Amino acid sequence: MRLTAHTDYALRILLHAALEAKGGRQLLGIGQVADDHGIPRNNAMKVVNALSNAGLLETVRGRSGGFRLGRAAETITIGEVVRLTEPCLNLADCAGCILRTQCGLTGMLERAMDAFLAELDQQTLAEAANGSRFPFRAAAA
Amino acid sequence: MRLTAHTDYALRILLHAALEAKGGRQLLGIGQVADDHGIPRNNAMKVVNALSNAGLLETVRGRSGGFRLGRAAETITIGEVVRLTEPCLNLADCAGCILRTQCGLTGMLERAMDAFLAELDQQTLAEAANGSRFPFRAAAA
Numbered sequence: 001m002r003l004t005a006h007t008d009y010a011l012r013i014l015l016h017a018a019l020e021a022k023g024g025r026q027l028l029g030i031g032q033v034a035d036d037h038g039i040p041r042n043n044a045m046k047v048v049n050a051l052s053n054a055g056l057l058e059t060v061r062g063r064s065g066g067f068r069l070g071r072a073a074e075t076i077t078i079g080e081v082v083r084l085t086e087p088c089l090n091l092a093d094c095a096g097c098i099l100r101t102q103c104g105l106t107g108m109l110e111r112a113m114d115a116f117l118a119e120l121d122q123q124t125l126a127e128a129a130n131g132s133r134f135p136f137r138a139a140a141a
Numbered sequence: 142m143r144l145t146a147h148t149d150y151a152l153r154i155l156l157h158a159a160l161e162a163k164g165g166r167q168l169l170g171i172g173q174v175a176d177d178h179g180i181p182r183n184n185a186m187k188v189v190n191a192l193s194n195a196g197l198l199e200t201v202r203g204r205s206g207g208f209r210l211g212r213a214a215e216t217i218t219i220g221e222v223v224r225l226t227e228p229c230l231n232l233a234d235c236a237g238c239i240l241r242t243q244c245g246l247t248g249m250l251e252r253a254m255d256a257f258l259a260e261l262d263q264q265t266l267a268e269a270a271n272g273s274r275f276p277f278r279a280a281a282a
Contacts, residue, residue, distance in 0.1 A: 001144055001145070001223075001229070001230060001254075002142070002229065002232060002233070003142055003232045003233055003250075007142075008233050008234075012238065012240065015244060016240060037238065038237070078249055082142075088142070089142060090143075091143060091144045092143070092149050092152070097153065097178065098177055099153065099156055099157060102160065102270070103269065104268055104269040104270070105156060105219070105269045108219055108264045108268075108269060109144075109261075111260055112257045112258075112261045113257070114260075115256040115257055115260040116254070116256055116257040117253075119252055119253040120250075120253045123245075127249075128244065128249060129243070129244075129245070
C-alpha cells in the first residue's frame, strides 16, 4: 500500500514551499524542486499545476518567477492534499466480484480509509514543517 | 492508494472460504476460486500458499483435495490479513528525501496507517461474511 507518486511529489513540494516561506524566502523554481527531490521535471510541473489550480500554490510568471504557498500552511491539512491528489481512494475494485452482494469487506475498507483520512485531516502542513532547522540545505548554502 | 493485488486476492479467497464454510461446504479448489475471481492460477496458488503458511488456510492434498479456513472466521481479523499480505506499509519512501530530518510528515503518515489498521483489527472475517445469502453462486447452482 503506497501513496501514488503524484501525492508523494505533492507532499514534498508543499512541505518544501512551507519551509521556504518559514525561512523568509518566497519563490521556488520548478526546476529547483525537481532537482532537489529527484522528480522528473514534467511530473513536477504537473503537480505544481494541480496544486496551483486547487489554490494550494500560487505561481508567478516571468524569468524570476516561480511558486509559493497559495494559503497559509496552518490552513492546509495533509488530508486535504491526499484527497486532492490521490486519483482513487477505493482500496479494492469490487465491481466485478461475485461475492459483492454478500460482502461486508467493502464497507470495512471504506471505514478504514475514513479513519486514515480523519487522522490526516487533523494535521496541517505547518505542523509537518514544524521543528525544522531552516535552512535545510546547509550543504548547499 | 490501493491494496496490492496479493492482498486483494487474499481477502477474496478468505471470504470465499468463509462463505463456503458457513454454507456447510468444506473444501475449495484453487482452480475454482481462480476462475470465479478471475485470478491468474499461479497467483492464486501463491496466495493460498502464503495464507496456508500463516495458518489462515488449511490445505488437503490429493485428487479431491483443496483448501479451507485454517481457523474459525471469528478469530481472523482483516487487519491481520492486511499486515500479512501487504509487502510494505510505509506510505512513502522517505529514505533519500532532503527534507527528511525536518519533516513531520513521516510520523503523520505512520499514525494515519496505524488508524487504518486499528480499524481493520476490529473487523473479523466472520463479520465480513455476515449477512451473506448463501449459496452465493445461485446461477451456477
